[in-house]
Amino acid sequence: MSRPKLRAEKPSTPTPERLQEAKAERKMRRQHLRGRLDFKYSPYLYISPFFILFALVGLFPLIYTFVVSINDWDLLGGAGDWVGLKNYQAELASPLFWNSLFNTFSIFLLSAIPQLVVATFIAAMLDQNIRAKTFWRMSVLVPYVVTPVAVTLIFSTAFDEKYGLINNLLGALNLDTIAWKTDVFPSHMAIATMVNWRWTGYNALILLAAMQAVPRELHESAAIDGAGMIRRFFSITLPSIRPTMIFVIITATIGGLQIFTEPKLFNPSSSVPGGPDRQYQTTVLYLWDLAFNRGDFGRASAVAWMLFLIIIVIGVINFLISGTIASSSDKRRPRRIPGRKAKRVKAHLSGSLRESVNDE
């Protein structure tokens, strides 16, 4: 786009032609200006809806939670006195808060670990040269389309202490029935089962994608060297999917520490959310109870903020771990690899293998 040249000449007498020309000039200039403004500011226009909305509905509430947490805030009474960190002190001294954290982490571990193991195993099965690939891949995803509420209702029925499927089966086998909804550990197992059922296949597909990114030639040359299937799994597949595994762990952590629906609906006959003795009351459930049943917004916000910090800290730790792994796998920049890690990298089969792993 060239600049309009008409600018230099100044109209002395306004003849109709001159007027016409001046009009055309102004139009061109305007267009040019509009083009420049368009070029310069359009990007901001495109990203602003996201940032404005996100600031309003995502960040502001989160930050304002902190403001609420340092006040004696009440559901009905509204903002009360400024109390500093008293809500935090109260929560840190509250056995119910610690109980909820214990339950959350217990359920999280009971779901994350078996889930990762089984998902990796299923992914390895799917990674073979099987027939009807699409069918089997879709088949593992069926539980994912059942909503958490429906999952909880179904499993809550199956884990019913008197008539449930599981206890009936145990009884038929002459085993002791288990108090799934009243004992601490069994209830955690039951809730973890729901999470596992819904997410294992989903995670298997993510891991499968990572496995498929491993060059087949690597498997083939290892096979020529006489490595069996199991050996190849542990020496090739597992090391190469580690970044993806960490990605899966991070997302499972963020979701797992906020678990709410399953414990909330697990036992409808309990008047206390999370079991008669809060056997499986998770932190978000505790937070919800504190805020909306007992109306103590201040203390509930303190709980929310502490859980938020825990999730962020775990996220950062995960990020650092995965960062180390990513840099140790980066063969293109060998200088950045410290000695010990370099040895570990060398011990692995080849450079191309680790590079090819999709950097999540």
Add this chain to the structure above:
Amino acid sequence: MSNATLQSTARPKLMRQVRNKNFSADRRPGFLTYGILLAFLIGSTYPLWYSFVIGSSTGAVFSSAWPPLLPGGQFWTNVAEVFDSVEFWAALGNSLIVSSVITFSVVTFSTLAGYAFAKLRFRGRQGLLVFVIATLAVPTQLGIIPMFMMMKELGWTGSLGAIMIPTLVTAFGVFFMRQYLVDNIPDELIEAARVDGASMIGTFWHVGVPAARPAMAILSLFTFMTAWTDYLWPMLVAPQTPTLQVALSQLQSARYVDYTIVMTGALMATIPLLLLFIVAGKQLVSGIMAGAVKG
């Protein structure tokens, strides 16, 4: 699948020789693999079948010693009872509206912002993108208390709008679209459109959107599912206008729990997503495998 065939045809000669010797990594797996996958399939589907068996029976089968396998004849009676207990159709409608609006909003704004981050140059781009990535892991759900206060202050509690508001945009959506568009629109194409005198929005519309369409489809699918399955916020802010999940949970909260009705309801609430799965299951699989989705 097509990818796999492509790879195998492009494989060098050596490998073909190896395969002739019945090479192990390429061999069809044995019955054990299919057995394991079948067992997993049964485990994945039995709970649904179980809910149908219980949901189609009177209470008697519920206490039988062995896992019930065959449905009874009470299904439609129980369905009718679900209709009596909760406003099923209204809840279904609410869920459809809420999920559709959220999906439309998330996909529109994510595509716009993702396109800008991927293909346009502007001051502060790098910093803002880092901000988006950093917020990926922020659990915005923990802001429910001020969010609830805001909705109450505005008098919006109980409305469908209040359900939608917190999820109208997601950092994940922006990041996802950006990642896709960075690789899938050649810079030359945008240059060419500009040289031809297209405005910025014209370029976005005629170059960006067509290229983004596959990613938009996947993002729509997952956004819709996430919105559809949400429970905590809709239950909190608008129990009067329940979404399907909230209505379903209300089936259970009666003092006396009739499990046959609850199971029928659970099954009925699952049918819409099962239909979606039948239509778009392949896309769901490839979406997840593209590393597309955050858990």
